Amino acid sequence: MLQPDNTNIPPDADAIDRLVAGHRPGHGLVRDFYHDPAIYQRDMERLFRRHWHCIAHESVIPNLNDFEVFRIDTEQVIVTRLSDGTVHAMLNVCRHRGAEVCTKPKGNARAFVCPYHAWAYGNDGSLKAARLMPKEFRREDHGLKKLHVRVVEGLIFICFADEPLQFDEVERLLRATCGQYGWASAKVAHRRSYPVDANWKLAVENYVECYHCGPAHPEYSQTHALEKPLHLIEALNIAMEARTCALGIEVGSGNHWQTSREGAEAIHAFRYALYEGVQSGSEDGSPVAPLMGRFTDFDGGVTSIHLGGTTFLVCYPDHGMIYRFIPISPERCEMELIWLVDGKAEEGTDYDLAKLTWLWTVTTQEDKTIIEHTARGVKSHYFVPGPIAPMEQNELRYIEWYLDEISRP
Structure with missing residues (x-):
């Protein structure tokens, strides 16, 4: 692992701490952050197992006793x-010898029976039967490991931490944004996953900045004003907000992007305009589905939400997008799109x-290509990250946030 030349680093710091301390402000990350297995493991321990993740929209399990299995890194x-309508989440790991107790990707079941030794669990995770165990064995002590769950505006969030980050501010902002677009009563129209041969951070860094939109996404750039610096689209944004208010709607925005040092989850919601005459995110800017939520007409705007480091949401008046970033290994990840x-x-x-799916399908295929180009390039031992451009302000903020997250146990 390359060591930065920084005499201010404490002598007892480990190799990763030295890289964090040696980071050059205003610049991108050095190559080790995208390839080193030890850094990847720290990402999982200090970021993915600490923060909340949107894992699905609840319409994927519409019926009582429906289930689906989701994967993040090595976790299932x-x-x-449940039969009372509540949503639960648990690890797919038998409490006996660790076998997968659920062997189907989705379905409907009141119970899961481990195929190894037939321990049987209710769909709430409680252990119902453990054959031939001694009298002193306590079933109540051996249920499946349960995760924290919050359902807000139809979105299912999970957290692996024993004590999860405070979520109230996130919930308030989601109700002020996704709530206005009617996401609680929405349904999934389509899902598609894109395997990417790159570290998960390269995929996220690409998503959070639009400096690349002009060169890499000509289709998106024809309709979305975010492809230009914010000061050049101020008039468009003001006109958008006027149209939104004329509809009697106040769509929230807010910047609560803090590290977990504050004990709360990070969220940032902002709005930006589509170009004049564009109504939705489609090939020609025309509507692609019925209006949602409180919208009775198109306001020519988009609401974008960044949440917890791995979840990104896009709201149009007639449809919505959930963007999930899923780590698989140090040099592989997956992007899941949910319409x-x-x-x-x-x-x-x-x-x-x-x-409905045309624009973000084209855009994501382009993203996959450019992310993999970057992943191959940063493998070079001679790669030195350059300065972050002004239009990459969200990437700069994300990098600083990330480094703070992995620098603390």
């Missing part, structure tokens, strides 16, 4: 809807799936 999470529409909308009648 079973998300279930939302009004819960009453019917495919083929109210929306055409190909038109």
